[in-house]
Amino acid sequence: MSSKEMSPNFSVSRYTTGDKWVLPPYSELSSAPALSAASMHEAGHTVASQQLIADPSLGTGGLLIRAAMELVNPVPAVGESPLVDDLFSQLRGSTLSSALHLLNEALAHSQRAFDAIDSDPVSADDEMQQLQAILPELFCCRSIGDGFGALVNSIQYALVNREGFPLTKSQISLLLGAIRKLREAPFISFGDAVNLAMTFEDAELVIDPPALSHLADEPTE
Amino acid sequence: MSPQNKQTVYVETTVLTDLLLKTGALKEQASSALGFFEEKLLPVYAIKEFKAGPLRRFVWLHNKLVVLNSFSATLDILQRVSRTPQRYLTSTAIEALKTTAYSIGNIKARELVKKYGPNATLDAMQRDEYRLALRMAVEKAWKNRKRGFRIVQPVSCYIEVAPQEKRGQLSLEPTSCGEMSCRLWPKIAEQPQVLATLRAVTDTVSNAEHKRRSQALHDIERKPNVPLSRNQCVNLGDAVFAIFAPKDSTILSTNLRDLRPLAESLGKTCKSPSEVLATNAGT
Numbered sequence: 001m002s003s004k005e006m007s008p009n010f011s012v013s014r015y016t017t018g019d020k021w022v023l024p025p026y027s028e029l030s031s032a033p034a035l036s037a038a039s040m041h042e043a044g045h046t047v048a049s050q051q052l053i054a055d056p057s058l059g060t061g062g063l064l065i066r067a068a069m070e071l072v073n074p075v076p077a078v079g080e081s082p083l084v085d086d087l088f089s090q091l092r093g094s095t096l097s098s099a100l101h102l103l104n105e106a107l108a109h110s111q112r113a114f115d116a117i118d119s120d121p122v123s124a125d126d127e128m129q130q131l132q133a134i135l136p137e138l139f140c141c142r143s144i145g146d147g148f149g150a151l152v153n154s155i156q157y158a159l160v161n162r163e164g165f166p167l168t169k170s171q172i173s174l175l176l177g178a179i180r181k182l183r184e185a186p187f188i189s190f191g192d193a194v195n196l197a198m199t200f201e202d203a204e205l206v207i208d209p210p211a212l213s214h215l216a217d218e219p220t221e
Numbered sequence: 222m223s224p225q226n227k228q229t230v231y232v233e234t235t236v237l238t239d240l241l242l243k244t245g246a247l248k249e250q251a252s253s254a255l256g257f258f259e260e261k262l263l264p265v266y267a268i269k270e271f272k273a274g275p276l277r278r279f280v281w282l283h284n285k286l287v288v289l290n291s292f293s294a295t296l297d298i299l300q301r302v303s304r305t306p307q308r309y310l311t312s313t314a315i316e317a318l319k320t321t322a323y324s325i326g327n328i329k330a331r332e333l334v335k336k337y338g339p340n341a342t343l344d345a346m347q348r349d350e351y352r353l354a355l356r357m358a359v360e361k362a363w364k365n366r367k368r369g370f371r372i373v374q375p376v377s378c379y380i381e382v383a384p385q386e387k388r389g390q391l392s393l394e395p396t397s398c399g400e401m402s403c404r405l406w407p408k409i410a411e412q413p414q415v416l417a418t419l420r421a422v423t424d425t426v427s428n429a430e431h432k433r434r435s436q437a438l439h440d441i442e443r444k445p446n447v448p449l450s451r452n453q454c455v456n457l458g459d460a461v462f463a464i465f466a467p468k469d470s471t472i473l474s475t476n477l478r479d480l481r482p483l484a485e486s487l488g489k490t491c492k493s494p495s496e497v498l499a500t501n502a503g504t
Contacts, residue, residue, distance in 0.1 A: 137333060150353040156323070157322055208358050212242065214317045
């Protein structure tokens with residue numbers, strides 16, 4: 001697409017290099033940043049514009065974010081992803097960029113725990129403890145959405161309810177996968193968060209606050 | 222653990238609640254006890270009771286947190302109501318709610334408030350910690366309610382609808398039967414001897430639940446051609462399990478005090494999960 005074909009509403013962000021442009025489909029409805037295919041390739045992503053899906057229920061901002069998320073392939077497992085970070089921070093402000101920064105840290109800790117669990121279980125457990133220290137602040141970013149907040153809450157309870165007992169390799173793997181999912185899609189729906197959290201329970205992680213058990217008891221008349 | 226024989230279990234609401242909403246020993250007991258049975262039957266009536274009872278308390282507290290928008294205000298209301306006859310939660314539950322998974326030092330807490338604003342106050346954190354956990358528990362329970370069971374005795378007068386979120390609040394409607402007449406009633410009304418037997422047992426116990434059940438049984442006996450009302454259907458409660466459990470099944474319940482006499486009066490077996498585990502210990 002040449003620059004002449006771009007909408008007048010389109011605000012060219014920092015991604016101005018390269019000669020081939022890939023526009024999220026709703027660029028004309030808002031001042032969306034455009035992504036050059038060249039810069040995306042440099043960042044290690046594959047352009048997949050044919051995967052763009054419109055979902056009117058999300059509103060214009062949601063459409064844009066969703067489109068942008070689906071424009072690129074998932075974020076690499078660990079480490080910074082400047083493209084996504086910059087895109088999101090421009091769109092949503094500081095809470096989202098804080099969350100992404102914290103999720104990067106959380107992802108790094110859980111990945112290191114997973115890598116170390118067979119050879120050095122003490123280090124693995126310590127990495128998970130450091131992950132746990134990040135979660136209260138990550139929970140402060142829950143204005144991103146209830147799906148985000150619920151999944152962070154479930155991860156926190158999965159760890160707290162272990163009462164200090166180290167996680168197994170498969171349990172670490174599940175939490176790692178959930179954090180990766182949050183990193184890729186912080187606007188996760190509540191239903192998807194429930195489905196992910198249910199996999200924790202299948203691995204014998206308890207994700208409910210202990211108080212809820214008492215809540216199920218019927219008060220005597 | 223593998224089933225020892227081809228026994229059938231008929232699961233009552235209290236055990237379903239332990240499986241879906243409890244954590245720890247009670248949940249493990251219920252789950253382990255079920256492992257000893259090859260066929261696991263769950264009547265829709267248990268799902269109906271579960272939704273209208275334990276799950277409703279979860280939704281009620283969730284919505285209270287949403288409406289009051291404050292954890293401390295919610296706790297205050299719970300404590301004040303607990304001192305009246307109209308209690309919604311046990312005192313143990315109210316005490317347990319005071320705990321939080323987000324224990325952080327005062328200095329760190331101030332830093333977070335400075336950075337994230339009112340969302341980072343302890344009150345807001347606890348409010349959302351429980352609000353989100355309650356919604357998660359409700360949705361999880363609903364998705365899991367039929368897991369591992371063969372659903373029996375569907376009642377066309379009761380429509381199962383998943384919990385819905387509207388304006389931030391959860392809705393469980395419907396929790397009772399619809400407009401069409403009761404589908405359980407014809408099968409109950411055609412057994413006058415069973416009704417009389419159950420009423421005789423019910424009349425020996427003097428508590429409000431038994432009195433309501435006795436009245437419902439009496440009404441059906443007296444007017445077998447008049448369909449059950451919604452309230453009568455609810456008031457029958459444990460009697461429904463005693464009536465509809467297959468003869469060769471074991472009714473699994475933690476409410477032995479109420480349900481066992483009813484079941485035994487009809488020649489049926491009622492056991493708690495711990496009894497099943499004790500019976501099968503060593504097998």
